[in-house]
Amino acid sequence: MKVSVDAVGNLRGFYAGASPSAPRLLIGSHLDTVPNAGAFDGILGVLLAIGLVESLRGQKLPFGIEVVGFSEEEGVRFGVPFIGSRALVGRVDEELLGRKDANGISVRNAIQDFGLNLNEISKAAVGDDVLGYLEFHIEQGPVLEKAGRPLGAVEAIVGQNRLDFIFSGQANHAGTTPMNLRRDALAAAAEWIVTVETLARRTADLVATVGFLETKPGATNVIAGEARATLDIRHASDRARTEALDEVIRQAEAIAARRDVIVKWRTLLSQNAVAMDPFLTEQIGHAIQKSGCEPYHMASGAGHDAMILAEKVPAAMIFLRTPGGISHDPAESVHLDDVAKALECGHHVLTQLAASQEFLGRTCRA
Numbered sequence: 001m002k003v004s005v006d007a008v009g010n011l012r013g014f015y016a017g018a019s020p021s022a023p024r025l026l027i028g029s030h031l032d033t034v035p036n037a038g039a040f041d042g043i044l045g046v047l048l049a050i051g052l053v054e055s056l057r058g059q060k061l062p063f064g065i066e067v068v069g070f071s072e073e074e075g076v077r078f079g080v081p082f083i084g085s086r087a088l089v090g091r092v093d094e095e096l097l098g099r100k101d102a103n104g105i106s107v108r109n110a111i112q113d114f115g116l117n118l119n120e121i122s123k124a125a126v127g128d129d130v131l132g133y134l135e136f137h138i139e140q141g142p143v144l145e146k147a148g149r150p151l152g153a154v155e156a157i158v159g160q161n162r163l164d165f166i167f168s169g170q171a172n173h174a175g176t177t178p179m180n181l182r183r184d185a186l187a188a189a190a191e192w193i194v195t196v197e198t199l200a201r202r203t204a205d206l207v208a209t210v211g212f213l214e215t216k217p218g219a220t221n222v223i224a225g226e227a228r229a230t231l232d233i234r235h236a237s238d239r240a241r242t243e244a245l246d247e248v249i250r251q252a253e254a255i256a257a258r259r260d261v262i263v264k265w266r267t268l269l270s271q272n273a274v275a276m277d278p279f280l281t282e283q284i285g286h287a288i289q290k291s292g293c294e295p296y297h298m299a300s301g302a303g304h305d306a307m308i309l310a311e312k313v314p315a316a317m318i319f320l321r322t323p324g325g326i327s328h329d330p331a332e333s334v335h336l337d338d339v340a341k342a343l344e345c346g347h348h349v350l351t352q353l354a355a356s357q358e359f360l361g362r363t364c365r366a
C-alpha cells in the first residue's frame with residue numbers, strides 16, 4: 001500500500017486496483033480511543049482492513065482499496081467527535097478548527113503542531129471514485145453474545161436526543177413542612193425517572209437513560225427545591241424515538257402538574273438515525289453466511305465513523321461479538337475465532353463486490 005497522512009491526521013494506505021482508473025472502496029475505523037480504554041475499539045477495524053489487503057496476496061480487484069485509520073473519533077481531547085471522518089465528507093469548518101482542548105490548544109494549532117498543512121484539509125475529502133465504505137468494529141454491547149452469533153450486519157445507527165430537565169418546587173424545612181403541603185422537586189424527578197424506564201422497557205428497541213441528577217440545595221434536612229436531570233433517548237426508527245420523547249415530556253408535565261412543581265426542558269442534541277446502505281448490508285449478510293455463521297441484523301446504539309461517511313458514500317458495518325458486552329474498559333476483549341471469521345467474511349465481501357456489476361456500476365452513475 002501507498003501510505004500517507006492527510007491534513008487532519010487520518011492514516012491512509014492505498015492498494016491500487018487492476019487499472020489506474022479503477023474506483024476505490026474505503027475500509028477503516030478509528031485510531032484513537034478513550035482514557036482507561038480497551039485494546040480493540042476502533043483499532044481492530046483498522047487492523048482487519050490491513051489484514052484483508054494482505055489476504056489478497058497481491059491479487060488485483062476491479063477497485064482499489066483505501067484503508068483509513070481515522071483520527072479523533074471519540075472526541076476526548078476537543079469534546080467533539082468524528083474530526084477525522086468529517087474531513088472525508090468536507091465538514092471540517094471554522095467552528096471545529098477553533099475548538100480548544102483542556103490546555104487551550106485549538107484543533108487548528110494541534111494540526112499545525114503535528115506538521116500538517118491546514119490548507120490541504122479539502123484534499124482529504126472523498127472523490128467521485130469512491131464506491132463505498134466498510135467498517136469492522138466490536139459491538140461494544142451484549143446483543144451478539146446473548147444471541148450466540150460471532151458477527152452482526154449493522155442496518156442502521158440509532159438516532160438520539162439528549163435533553164436537560166429542570167423540576168422547580170419549593171425548598172423548605174424537612175421537619176416542619178407536612179407531606180401534603182410540599183412541592184418536592186426531587187420526588188417529582190424521581191417519579192418521572194421511573195416513568196422513563198418503564199416506557200423504555202415496554203417499547204421494543206428503545207433505550208432511555210437518565211444518567212445525571214443534581215438537586216438543590218442538597219441537604220439532608222431540606223426538601224429539594226430544584227432537581228436537574230438529563231435524558232438520553234435512542235431508537236433506530238426516528239418515528240418511534242420522536243413518539244417516545246413526546247410521551248416522556250407529557251409524563252414530566254403531568255407529574256409536575258400533579259405535584260405543583262414546574263418543569264422546563266431544553267434540547268442539547270437531536271440526531272436522526274442513519275441507515276446503512278441496503279445493498280452493502282445484504283452483501284455482508286451473504287458473506288457472514290458463507291463464513292459459516294448465521295448473520296444477525298441489528299442496529300448500532302453508538303455512533304461510528306460509518307455514520308459520517310454515509311452522508312457522502314454508501315456505508316456499511318460489520319460488528320464483532322464483544323465478550324461480556326464490555327467496552328471502553330481494559331477488560332474489553334474479542335474471541336480470536338471471531339476475528340478469523342470477520343477476516344473470512346471480509347474476504348467474501350471483497351470477492352462478491354468484485355463480481356457485482358451493480359456495485360461496480362455505481363460510479364458510472366455518479
Ligand SMILES: [Zn+2]
Pocket residue numbers: 030041042073137
Ligand atoms: Zn469505536
